[in-house]
Amino acid sequence: MARDKKRIVVLGGGFAGVQCTKKLEELFKNDSEIEIVIVSEDNFLLFTPMLPQVASGMIETRHIVMPIRTITKKSIFYEGRVKNIDPYGKIVNLWGSGNKRGISLHYDFLVVALGSETNFFGMSDLEKNAYQMKTLNDAVMVRNRIIDMLEQAENETNPILKQSLLRFVVVGGGFAGIETAGEIMDLLLDVRKYYPNISRDDIKVIVLEALPNILPGFSDELAKFAQEKLTEHGIDIRLQTAVTSFDGDEVMTKRLDGDKNDESMVDSIQSKTVIWTAGVTPVNTIKRSLFKTDKGKIVVDRFLEVKDFPEVFAIGDCASFYDPKTNRPFAPTAQLAEAQAKVAAKNLYSIIRNKEKTEFVYESRGQMAIIGKRTGIASFLGMNIHGIVAWFLWRNVYLSKIPTWDKRFRVFLDWAADAIFDRDISRLKFMRREPEKEYKVLDEVDDVW
Numbered sequence: 001m002a003r004d005k006k007r008i009v010v011l012g013g014g015f016a017g018v019q020c021t022k023k024l025e026e027l028f029k030n031d032s033e034i035e036i037v038i039v040s041e042d043n044f045l046l047f048t049p050m051l052p053q054v055a056s057g058m059i060e061t062r063h064i065v066m067p068i069r070t071i072t073k074k075s076i077f078y079e080g081r082v083k084n085i086d087p088y089g090k091i092v093n094l095w096g097s098g099n100k101r102g103i104s105l106h107y108d109f110l111v112v113a114l115g116s117e118t119n120f121f122g123m124s125d126l127e128k129n130a131y132q133m134k135t136l137n138d139a140v141m142v143r144n145r146i147i148d149m150l151e152q153a154e155n156e157t158n159p160i161l162k163q164s165l166l167r168f169v170v171v172g173g174g175f176a177g178i179e180t181a182g183e184i185m186d187l188l189l190d191v192r193k194y195y196p197n198i199s200r201d202d203i204k205v206i207v208l209e210a211l212p213n214i215l216p217g218f219s220d221e222l223a224k225f226a227q228e229k230l231t232e233h234g235i236d237i238r239l240q241t242a243v244t245s246f247d248g249d250e251v252m253t254k255r256l257d258g259d260k261n262d263e264s265m266v267d268s269i270q271s272k273t274v275i276w277t278a279g280v281t282p283v284n285t286i287k288r289s290l291f292k293t294d295k296g297k298i299v300v301d302r303f304l305e306v307k308d309f310p311e312v313f314a315i316g317d318c319a320s321f322y323d324p325k326t327n328r329p330f331a332p333t334a335q336l337a338e339a340q341a342k343v344a345a346k347n348l349y350s351i352i353r354n355k356e357k358t359e360f361v362y363e364s365r366g367q368m369a370i371i372g373k374r375t376g377i378a379s380f381l382g383m384n385i386h387g388i389v390a391w392f393l394w395r396n397v398y399l400s401k402i403p404t405w406d407k408r409f410r411v412f413l414d415w416a417a418d419a420i421f422d423r424d425i426s427r428l429k430f431m432r433r434e435p436e437k438e439y440k441v442l443d444e445v446d447d448v449w
């Protein structure tokens with residue numbers, strides 16, 4: 001089928017994909033020769049920095065997701081899961097399932113922004129038994145689990161079982177892990193008054209981190225401050241400690257700062273809830289793709305173009321881009337994803353309009369994290385800030401980053417309500433652990449749209 005328009009297809013509706021589509025819409029304005037298509041599995045953008053606050057019930061579930069159609073109004077949106085990409089035929093195939101037809105989309109230019117998923121480093125028992133903090137469903141499940149544990153512990157007469165019900169282990173001392181631990185502790189302390197048989201001493205939140213410090217990426221001073229504040233808040237932080245297994249009742253750990261053969265380095269924690277935040281890896285669609293990858297991520301050049309396929313760009317968590325200063329990959333962040341998205345869109349524009357391409361140069365504008373009630377840390381405009389000022393800054397910066405006004409307003413109201421009222425302890429049982437999705441291919445797709 002002959003097409004007179006040039007089609008740009010963006011894969012992924014996360015920070016990178018949505019930002020790139022917005023920038024393309026802005027650059028091409030009403031150019032009728034260009035068609036922009038965005039494809040994503042979910043029809044919303046998930047605002048991950050606020051995911052731990054959904055897990056603690058501070059923010060309502062739907063307030064941190066924004067429908068993609070309301071943000072990228074000039075593009076065509078397909079809700080679908082990418083099955084594979086054929087960069088030689090310039091075709092993207094989407095899975096068909098039950099009552100959904102498989103679709104093949106032809107592209108002239110492609111932007112791959114399929115993000116990442118939780119990395120369990122091959123530990124299948126953890127993958128089966130641990131909770132995660134990556135999707136909206138994960139956050140709701142963690143909240144439900146905490147309330148469930150409180151309900152069970154309240155009437156539990158066996159003290160050992162009660163202890164294990166009230167121990168929450170967070171694996172990973174990065175952004176996601178530390179913010180999750182802080183939020184869980186806040187939730188537990190806030191709602192404890194409804195559970196008269198549970199004392200403050202019964203509650204334990206433990207963070208396990210394999211590195212010698214938490215929050216890599218922040219200065220030593222800020223990481224130390226965060227560690228002290230979290231410890232004061234009652235969170236037990238165990239550094240240089242790796243998890244070796246979790247069967248649903250017991251977490252086995254190993255200290256990494258001594259003799260490997262010394263048996264005293266091995267320990268166990270009786271706990272029924274482990275939340276795994278210790279790393280991400282690109283999704284399988286990327287790992288199985290025909291693109292050259294490095295540790296699963298697509299290798300790109302300084303213009304963010306994919307090696308051997310100059311009409312394809314890769315951005316965000318699924319792209320491998322090295323920091324020339326450290327010669328190590330940049331940490332996967334929303335800030336990096338959005339910066340790459342803008343440059344990829346500009347370079348696509350330059351290719352189509354025969355202009356000079358722009359090199360991707362990244363300078364982080366700072367980092368911030370919330371580490372518990374009214375406390376945060378931030379490295380911002382060259383300054384290191386901590387305490388309530390950093391917490392206030394976090395709230396302002398992240399509120400302003402929510403792409404739509406209605407969701408900004410709703411989150412603001414949630415925060416205001418949280419300052420006045422108690423957290424809700426109702427457990428909604430309709431949200432279950434998401435089963436492995438099985439997509440059934442209906443029949444071979446014979447037409448290309």
Ligand SMILES: Cc1cc2nc3c(=O)[nH]c(=O)nc-3n(C[C@H](O)[C@H](O)[C@H](O)COP(=O)(O)OP(=O)(O)OC[C@H]3O[C@@H](n4cnc5c(N)ncnc54)[C@H](O)[C@@H]3O)c2cc1C
Nearest residue numbers: 012013014015016041048081082115316317332333334335
């Ligand atoms: C709890 C938590 C807190 C965080 N806090 C911060 C923070 O404070 N600051 C910060 O900068 N970063 C933070 N991050 C990291 C940040 O979320 C990621 O770096 C960022 O989301 C990467 O953007 P992306 O677009 O590359 O990927 P994603 O946001 O993961 O988007 C990928 C998109 O692709 C879709 N997709 C995946 N596979 C398929 C498929 N096969 N077919 C169709 N669609 C598919 C997904 O549904 C998703 O919409 C946090 C992450 C987490 C989990």
